[in-house]
Amino acid sequence: MLCRMTDPRSRWSMIAVFALLGAVTQVLWVTYAPVTDAAGRYYHVGDGAIGWLANVFPLLYVLLAIPAGIVLDRWFRGGLAAGAVLVAAGALIRLGGDGYAVALAGQLVVAVAQPLVLNAITAVAGRYLAERDRPTGIAIGSASTFAGLIIGFGLGTVFTDDLPTLLLVQAALAVVAALAVMAVLRTPAEHKVETPPAGLGALRVAWSDPFIRWLCALVFVPFGVFVTLSTYAQPLLEPAGVSEETAGLILIANVVAGVVGCAVVPIWANRRGRELPVLTTSLLVTTVACVTLALAPGVVTGFVALTLIGFGLLPALPIVLELTERRAGSSESTAAGLMWLTGNLGGLVVAAVVGVLVDDPTPAFLLLAVLSLLTLPLLRLFSRVSTSEPVPPRTP
Incomplete structure (x- = not known):
């Protein structure tokens, strides 16, 4: 008997690269949390300003959750690809200087991308996995977001006194994740590709x-x-x-x-x-x-x-x-x-x-x-x- 993970109808490669992208998105969210004091000195701002580099994520999610879901239902591959590109772009923007405005701009771009990534957890499983494998795929996608928090705090501990290197490492992870997702998205999904209602119908x-x-x-x-x-x-x-x-x-x-x-x-x-x-x-x-x-x-x-x-x-x-x-x-x-x-x-x-x-x-x-x-x-x-x-x- 073949193992479920080798089911030819389930494309686990998509689950793997999506999990990487989901984890990286969360890594970028908590970038500054474990290095608040060092980041404040680097950008010459207080702890409150550093806190907003993370707070923009839930605030923008509340505003963009529904629009992002509608985009993914209508144009799944394009919406997820846009999310991947924005994650990488936001991480790269943060390398553009040592000013607080640059850091905030990068975080805002990633925060816009986050709903396009996290809202896709169920759709990725539904489109790329056989029905019996979808609970496992959703569990992996969800777990990856929490694993990203652990990785983010771990990287902050390693590079506590070297913020530029921390941002560079995270940008490299973001670019790798985005490229991997783009590569896998080139092949159309094989499952559950019903056409949703137009506009606000979904x-x-x-x-x-x-x-x-x-x-x-x-x-x-x-x-x-x-x-x-x-x-x-x-x-x-x-x-x-x-x-x-x-x-x-x-x-x-x-x-x-x-x-x-x-x-x-x-x-x-x-x-x-x-x-x-x-x-x-x-x-x-x-x-x-x-x-x-x-x-x-x-x-x-x-x-x-x-x-x-x-x-x-x-x-x-x-x-x-x-x-x-x-x-x-x-x-x-x-x-x-x-x-x-x-x-x-x-x-x-x-x-x-x-x-x-x-x-x-x-x-x-x-x-x-x-x-x-x-x-x-x-x-x-x-x-x-x-x-x-x-x-x-x-x-x-």
Whole structure:
């Protein structure tokens, strides 16, 4: 019997190069996070200005998620190629000088590219993999984005005091990834090439389905909790004696656990039809972990709680995207854009609220626990529509 990975109907080369591009996109996003002080000295600006080199990504994603999804549904190869080119272009722009404006311009270009890349996770799997392999492809694509965060922080650690070399290495990675994707895109996809509705038709089709709308509601809190903990874990744990360096190691453990979870949990859940129980378990684990951090914060509880949260929460992304790909048909990229849009909104809103409580960790952690717990009724309601058939949208 041939191994599934050798199925001639599945083009795993596309999954490999797309995973590389997705990882590089995230590497560029967090370029300056691990070298904030060095970057501030290099560009002669404060920490706030350096923070905006990363903050532009979720802000532009909220604005561009739906347009990018529509582009990918109508012109998939052209849209993904444009995303790859913009990723490389943004990385190269950052090499253009030692001024802050140059760095910001490069980050803005990559931020525009990000929705064209990440919205394509489901479409790449749907077009280049046989149906039975698509959950694995979506899991790989999702895991690659989190792996990119690890690589980005690792490169920042290696080149802490040499920002020009850091930018050069990242630009080389971006160019290689873009060229690889362009090369593979020369061969047309063999699967799932339905023609979507023109104009905003893809958005109407996706949003008219209650299944998609409920999925959007479900991703708001998990995304928000993960983004919030990634942003504020260090100051929230600091009163308990957790140093900045230790908090960084805890966050790395959180993301590593998430990458492992993405590679294992969604595939297991799909093969056994256990997606909803897995999502329920991840929310319960997150709730308990946040309560633990509220009542007994510390180095050990920080490592254990955030590692469990990473392993439980991050696999929710590929599970949701796989459910979206299975349901959305020719509007899959637009539907995926809706997921990323609500997820990023969740990150912005929950992080903003917790930011007000950052000097009082106990209520901050309890708030995250309550939000996770309150999402469980939504999951129960979603289960009622999960078996329904899509309802065709009304024609305008």
